[in-house]
Amino acid sequence: MQKLKNKFNLAVWLVMIVMIIPAFFVLPQKSKEGSAEAKVKEVKQNQSSYHTEIPSRAVTLTTIPVYKDENLQQKSGELPEQKQLDIIKLKNNVFELANHTYIKADTKNIVSDTLLSKQIKKTTVYTAQRSEVYYNPFTTYDKEVYTTLPKGQQFSTNQIAETYWGTYYEVNFNGGQTGWINSENLNLENPKMLQVQDMLRKKYNDSKYSIYVKQLDDSFTVGVNQDKKMYAASLSKLPILYWTQKRLNEGKAALNDNLQYNTAINTFKGSFEAGGTGILPVIANxxxxxxxEIIDRTAKNSDNVGSNLLAYYETGQFSPAFRSGIESIAGQAWDPVEREASAEMVGRILEALYKEGGYSFNALFDTQFDDTKIQAGVPKNVRVAHKIGAADAYNHDAAIVFSSEPYILVVETKGGSDDVISQISKDVYEVLK
Structure with a gap:
């Protein structure tokens, strides 16, 4: 009897367990409260596209419908874009206007006509057409024209601002006056440089040329095959001159330092072969x-021994610091052993040397080669700082031409003559002078 009772109790427990287990596997259902929260969220999202207060300096961004009644059922017409609004009331996502008509209080179509942003911006711009100059960045509440400026003029900028109606640059003109011009009326690219680009493509777009042109006061560059590497020959002395001047400016070297010309000077890895156009002895003395003196010999005479002396003592035989420093300026590695570089790489280093200034840059004036190549293509009264390079079929020149608007010109050629380089120089000067 006891055994039967135990079996009965066990059966009861099994039935209860079987009834309880499914409850653990039933997926939770969204509560009515959860559904209500979702609806509230949806309502809030819808409301976020409507104004919660009357905007200052209200204006229409687009054409919008106008209604006679606050329920927006009876349409009475439209308001155009850039229409200033006199709003007297906001109720139920509807604006009532001063003339007792009604419009949606839609944030997409009605805004506060104020500046969106303003920041410092120093650059050079050019008027693409006759342009109105505003006292302030254009808004419908502030659109007074100060003056107009002709097409093709160059200006420096101070600031850039965004409004709902465009991007505006603050420019300097007439020796100190300032005003704001719509970016649609401006070019960031010098029209003259665009003419140079067109000329180079028509006349010199050949794989045997790598040509790079850049105005000193502008970031815009043009050229043909300007990123094509060639054996740079003595243009590879420019990074050495740059590094030397950098050390001078940092107080790590002095012009009266004495450099000993020993046998190691012409034998370290990357050294030039002694000889060539230089005047220093070929054999160490x-x-x-x-x-x-070594800077002068390297820059003015393209002296290989002079370059080796600078590379040995000033660059630390092309130390890792030198290599990484040159790479950061040139935009890519310039191997001092292989000596391959593009016209753009050379131009960047030449510009960096110009910015360092000092003795090493000044030594690029009045060189042994001033009657050839780039300098021969410009009038004699135009000053040119340059460094030539030539080896076998390779013939190059890299210069800063100090015309009324100074510019960098680098011409690398494989098989091009001095006269070809002079003609390229003349063609560029005739546009940029």
Whole structure:
């Protein structure tokens, strides 16, 4: 009897367990409260596209319908874009206007006509057409024209601002006056440089040329095959001159330093072969030469021994710091052993040397090669700082031409003559002068 009772109790427990287990596997259902929260969220999202207060300096961004009644059922017409609004009341996502008509209080179509942003912006711009100059960045509440400026004029900028109606640059003109011009009326690219680009493509777009042009006061560049690497020959002395001047400016070297010309000078990895156009002895003589003299010999005579002396003592035989420093300026590695570089790489280093200034840059004036190549293509009264390079079929020149608007010109050629380089120089000067 006891056994039967135990079996009965066990059966009861099993039935209860079987009834309870499914409850653990039933997926939770969204509560009525959860559904209500979702609806509230949806309502809030819808409301976020409507104004919650009357905007200051209200204006229409687009054409919008106008209604006679606050329920927006009886349409009475439309308001155009850029229409200033006199709003007297906001109720139920509807604006009542001063003339007792009604419009949707839609944030997409009605805004506060104020500046969206303003920041410092120093650059050079050019008028693409006759342009109105505003006292302030254009809004419908502030659109007074100060003056107009002709097409093709160059200006420096101070600030840039965004409004709902466009981007505006603050420019300097007439020796100190300032005003704002719509960016649609401006070019960031110098029209003259665009003419140079067109000329180069028509006359010199050949794989044997790598040409790079840049105005000193502008970031815009043009050229043909300007990123094509060639054996740079003595243009590879420019990074060495740059690094030397950098050390001078940092106080790590002095012009009266003495550099000893020993046998190691012409034998370290990356050194030029002694000889060429230089005037220093081909064979080491253990003599001391001042740093200023070595800079002159390297820049003015393209002296290989002079370059080796600078590379040995000033660059630390092309130390990792030198290599990484040059790469950061040139935009890519310039191997001092292989000596391959594009016209753009050379131009960047030349510009960096110009910015360092000092003795090493000044040594690029009045060189042994001033009657050839780039300088021969410009009038004699135009000053040119340049460095030539030539080896076998490779013939190059890299210069800063100090015309009324100074510019950098680098011409690398494989098989091009001095006269070809002079003609390229002349063609560029005739546009940029």
């Amino acid at each position: 253990n003599a001391n030469y001042s740093l200023s």
